[in-house]
Amino acid sequence: MKNIIVLTGAGKGIGRAIALEFTKRARENPSFDPVLILCSRTSRDLETLAEACSADGVEAVPVVADIASLADGERLIEQTLGKYGTIDCLINNAGVGRFKNLTDMTEEDFDYMMSVNLKGTFFLTQRVFSVMEKRRSGHIIFISSIAAETAFRSSSVYSMSKFGQNGLVAALRLYARECGVRVTNVMPGAVYTPMWGASGEELKQVMMMPEDIAGPVVDAYLQPSRTVVEEIVLRPTGGDINS
Numbered sequence: 001m002k003n004i005i006v007l008t009g010a011g012k013g014i015g016r017a018i019a020l021e022f023t024k025r026a027r028e029n030p031s032f033d034p035v036l037i038l039c040s041r042t043s044r045d046l047e048t049l050a051e052a053c054s055a056d057g058v059e060a061v062p063v064v065a066d067i068a069s070l071a072d073g074e075r076l077i078e079q080t081l082g083k084y085g086t087i088d089c090l091i092n093n094a095g096v097g098r099f100k101n102l103t104d105m106t107e108e109d110f111d112y113m114m115s116v117n118l119k120g121t122f123f124l125t126q127r128v129f130s131v132m133e134k135r136r137s138g139h140i141i142f143i144s145s146i147a148a149e150t151a152f153r154s155s156s157v158y159s160m161s162k163f164g165q166n167g168l169v170a171a172l173r174l175y176a177r178e179c180g181v182r183v184t185n186v187m188p189g190a191v192y193t194p195m196w197g198a199s200g201e202e203l204k205q206v207m208m209m210p211e212d213i214a215g216p217v218v219d220a221y222l223q224p225s226r227t228v229v230e231e232i233v234l235r236p237t238g239g240d241i242n243s
């Protein structure tokens with residue numbers, strides 16, 4: 001049976017690693033048949049990734065969409081439902097961060113982070129949950145952050161958005177438990193991805209790698225449907241990077 005998986009922010013970093021991990025598991029287990037709906041704003045990233053998944057026998061569909069746009073989110077879901085009839089898993093991975101002193105944050109920085117991390121994530125979740133609630137099954141996974149529980153000096157607005165995402169997870173669980181939908185909150189510490197820009201290179205030695213997050217995410221999805229992995233916290237072994 002096909003598993004229809006919508007993955008936002010698939011083009012780079014952790015999202016890309018999750019798509020490749022699903023592909024690896026399908027290769028190892030021919031009875032696992034994921035269909036990966038790959039979403040981000042950059043078509044080229046998605047096409048390269050979809051080709052890599054397809055080369056390994058996994059159906060992958062690139063959908064260019066900006067989750068901050070409700071119209072784009074709706075198109076992503078309508079297109080998926082139109083073609084496959086259902087959604088088994090939504091992975092809310094798309095997220096953005098701008099890191100600087102609290103006193104330097106602008107209204108534009110604030111609106112940008114909130115529109116993706118909170119508004120876009122909320123409305124996509126709402127749309128997909130309404131489908132899962134009716135069919136009484138499904139799995140919604142959030143790639144949140146350690147910054148959803150811990151403050152870092154340069155992450156004031158990013159932290160606000162991730163603390164807020166934890167609020168959504170908690171509220172969603174109240175509904176999800178009543179209808180057999182699983183909700184998993186993944187809170188990673190520092191991961192070496194393009195999100196860190198140039199400073200990533202300097203800190204690489206004390207960071208996790210995207211595949212370190214992807215493995216536990218796919219493991220959580222592959223648990224029997226009677227079991228939900230509610231939280232996954234992953235940190236570099238040496239602890240958080242303070243910035």
Ligand SMILES: NC(=O)c1ccc[n+]([C@@H]2O[C@H](COP(=O)([O-])OP(=O)(O)OC[C@H]3O[C@@H](n4cnc5c(N)ncnc54)[C@H](OP(=O)(O)O)[C@@H]3O)[C@@H](O)[C@H]2O)c1
Nearest residue numbers: 009011012013014040041042066067095190191193194195
């Ligand atoms: N890296 C870390 O240390 C770390 C730690 C904890 C949690 N996280 C969280 O993990 C998630 C992934 O982060 P990452 O480090 O992999 O980031 P990344 O390397 O910057 O990749 C983010 C991906 O999301 C896409 N994206 C961004 N905004 C989008 C939007 N509005 N609509 C659709 N796609 C969008 C980006 O592609 P386009 O720009 O082409 O759209 C890109 O493919 C984020 O939610 C982040 O907050 C990261």
